[in-house]
Amino acid sequence: MDPVSQARAVVAHDLRQGGILDQQLEGYEERLPQVQMAEAVAESLTNGQHALVEAQTGTGKSLAYLLPIVRSGKIALVATANKALQEQLFYKDIPFIQKYVQQFEAALIKGMSNYLCLKHLDEERPLQHYAQNPAFAHVNDLLNEETFDGDLDMLPFALPKDIRGRIAADGDDCAWRECGFYSDCYVRKMRERAQTAQIVVVNHTLLLLDILMEGWLLPDRDAIVIDEAHHLEDEATRAFTATVTPRRIETLLGQRRLREHCDPAQLEAAIAANVFCWSRLEEVTRFGTRNRAPLDGPLEEGLRLASALEDVKRQLQSRKPEVMDKGEETLYDKLVTRTSNLVADIRLVLGVKDPENRVYYVERVPSRRGREPSLSVSAAPLSVTEMLTEKLFDRISVVATSATLAIDGSFKYYRGRVGIGDAQELVLPPAFDYERNAVLYVPYMKHEPTFGKENGPYHDELAREMGDLVRASHGRAFLLFTSMRTLREVWERLAEDLTNEGYFLLSQDSELGRAELLRRFKTGERAVLFGLRSFWEGIDVQGEALSLVAIDKLPFDPPDDPVHEARVNRMKAAGQNWFGDYVLPQAILRLKQGVGRLLRTRTDRGVLAILDSRLLTKFYGKQVVHALPPAKRTTKIEQVRAFFADDV
Ligand code: SF4
Known part of the structure; x- marks a missing residue:
């Protein structure tokens, strides 16, 4: 053989x-x-x-x-x-x-910041505030347990975020072999385990980082398996994107070593250039209805900021002490490299240096607790x-x-x-019997979704359809939306009535995180969850608890998203079929992810509703429906009711 x-x-x-x-x-x-x-x-x-x-x-x-x-x-x-x-x-x-x-x-490798750093723990010990915290004491106790491998996600107790941030490992503040804790270091042990393992489990981000570092980060290997590989393009785009934020610059300028070795006037000049750069960027950016806007040309103030930081870097280099212990010297050199990388990123991003191959955009990042949103600026690869x-x-x-x-x-x-x-x-064929156990409901609706316009009648009709479906399924429903705006419009129209009728409503437009929403959904009676993109995938609710998945519309990317728009424009310029070869297939694959929430075991039954009549009226509708699992199809709500009538 x-x-x-x-x-x-x-x-x-x-x-x-x-x-x-x-x-x-x-x-x-x-x-x-x-x-x-x-x-x-x-x-x-x-x-x-x-x-x-x-x-x-x-x-x-x-x-x-x-x-x-x-x-x-x-x-x-x-x-x-x-x-x-x-x-x-x-x-x-x-x-x-x-x-x-x-x-x-086998070995599991997560990003470095997921592991306990013994040096940081040692530095925090004398600080009374932390030493007296029970969670901090608990972490100290774990050091004696042989089974503890330093993974902060696997602690058997809740660790407050601020403490975690202070005791986690950080590549910028790690002298590695020169560190006094190297022999006991959890990160070192994790990497050594990985060197002898046959299977090393990583995430996409680490894999892509390793690719960028020419295989320096992860162990040698014969093959790579990429699971959830539909994320690869997005993850690679993210990994190959350069991003600069005010915080990244402030954090660097706040470094003790930098402040000790840099002339105060020089430092002040860099701080002022940073403030000036971001306020100017705010002034010149037109956000419109979205939180992302293109950056069309170089920003002078950004280039001045890069020069100010370049001066800081030069000063660090020229003032490097002649006598330093090895560990301190490693950290000092890392600081110089970090400053240098930041200067290069600012020049690339705010200098709009490579418009042929990259798309430049400014993003407004919402802040918590009523603070002003902050800005970030990025250069993403077009391909x-x-x-x-x-x-x-x-x-x-x-x-x-x-x-x-x-x-x-x-x-x-x-x-x-x-x-x-x-x-x-x-x-491979579906593992479940969709024809027997699922119904795909796509109704003819009077109104179609329109991008970016006020569309009250559409939202009225959408809410009516969703309400009818929830009543037919007796809750046990995910209502999935492509935008927060539509989620809110439908919530406003439905929440009061459904609550009065005894449904248990949950929404992603709330303080609750994804895991807690899911927990409440699984345990609640007649639960209905209003969810956004993060509920379209990676969610597993088995059995009767989830019997209806209703999706508001085909998940096309918003046409004014700068990365999407630039990719479409490039295809248009090359005379390519941008809709058929890019926009539509992307939406179909996303839709398939959302649809996949419904049946999770062989015995699950349920209705999948896509409330977008473009599937029935547009030239591409048939292609979309054909790509979905082979459930029984209907345009009639009566058939949905009949399906659920068999169910109770
Ligand atoms: S080697 Fe790095 S990660 Fe390990 S204890 Fe030292 S500073 Fe922390």
Whole structure:
């Protein structure tokens, strides 16, 4: 048997009836899509070809990529979207394979600021305010526990944010090998564990940072698996974006070392230039209705700020003490590099240095507790394909997987956006019986959503539809919105009546965080949650608690978002089909994510409503509907009521 066939056969045998899992787990049932995915990953690991795999909820995709890695003996990085998913892989999925399939070493790497820094802890100890805090004392007690690995997310008690900020590790303030605590350092231990692990679990941000640093940050590897890979373009855009904020500059200028070694007049000049720069930026920026606005040309005051900081840097270099201990010298040099990087970023961003390849924009960042919003200014790449191709896909074999990568069985859009070349492709069928268990409701509505205009009649109709649906489903509903404005309009029209009728209403337009909203939703009777984009994905409510997902409209990017607008304009200028090849596929994949909230297990039932009649009237509507799971389709609310009547 050739190596590829052999690798495929090994993992297929593990996962099929009679295999290693079946022999040990009572009631084990093989899942064909999972076997197919594991075979594809095994093939990719063996022949070094990339793989693109779309696998729906219920496929068991973590096992389908972890198992082939373990069986191949190769070393792999597994990158997923966020810390919660990293923890699920590391504390749940990996131990499962270690227990039932094969022992192997694994490591979890989070960003440095997630770990306890022993030096910072030591510096805080003499400060009475912290020393007397019970949580602080608790952290000290943990130092004696062998199982504690320094991960501040895994503490068995709540740690106040301010204390966490003071005792967390910070790359800018770490002398690494020259640090007196290096031998016991949790960050060092975590990195050493990763050096000998076969599977290292990271998040997208760390992976992209590592790519930018030419592989310096993370251990050597034979292959990379990117889970939740539909985020890759956005995450890469974020990682390759340079951003400058007033706070970034203030924090640097507030550094003790900098203040000690810099001439006060020089420092004052830099502080004044900083204040002047941001107030000028505020004056010249026209925000309109959104919090983002393009920066069309260089800002003189920004370039002056860069020069003032350049002077600070020169002074730091010329005043560097001749005698310093090694640790102090490392931190001093880091400070000079940090100042230098900031100067370069300010020149790039506020100098609008590379308009051919970047889009420049100013953002107003809302502040909490009634403070003035602050500004930030960024230079984002117009395209991430070249960078990803050169630094990732041309160098190593990548398996990219998610529930939403393909449209009508084709990966064309995804390939084009991230720059992945020749790859094995696999679209797996839904793991659940949508035809039997779900209804897709798209009503004919009199009014269509319009961007940026007052649209009272549309909001009236939308609220009426949502109210009818909630009553039909007896709550147990997610009402998902593409904008805060629409959420508020519908809330105003519905909240009082629904509350009086005994529904338990929750809204993302409140002080409650996502986790708490979700907890209350799961435990509340007749709960209805008004949610924004963060509820469209990564949310898992199983069973009857969620029986209706109603989406206000197709999730197109707002046309006046500077990054989106610049990307569209570039395609227009090149004579490309910007709507069909970019705007529409992007919206379809997002919609598929929202739709994926409904059925989470084989026995779940529910209604998915998309209250956007453009799906019925516009030329692209059919394409959108066709890309969704094969639920029964209806335009009639009576059929929705009949579906739920069977349910109670
Ligand atoms: S080496 Fe860095 S992270 Fe570790 S204890 Fe020292 S300063 Fe903290």
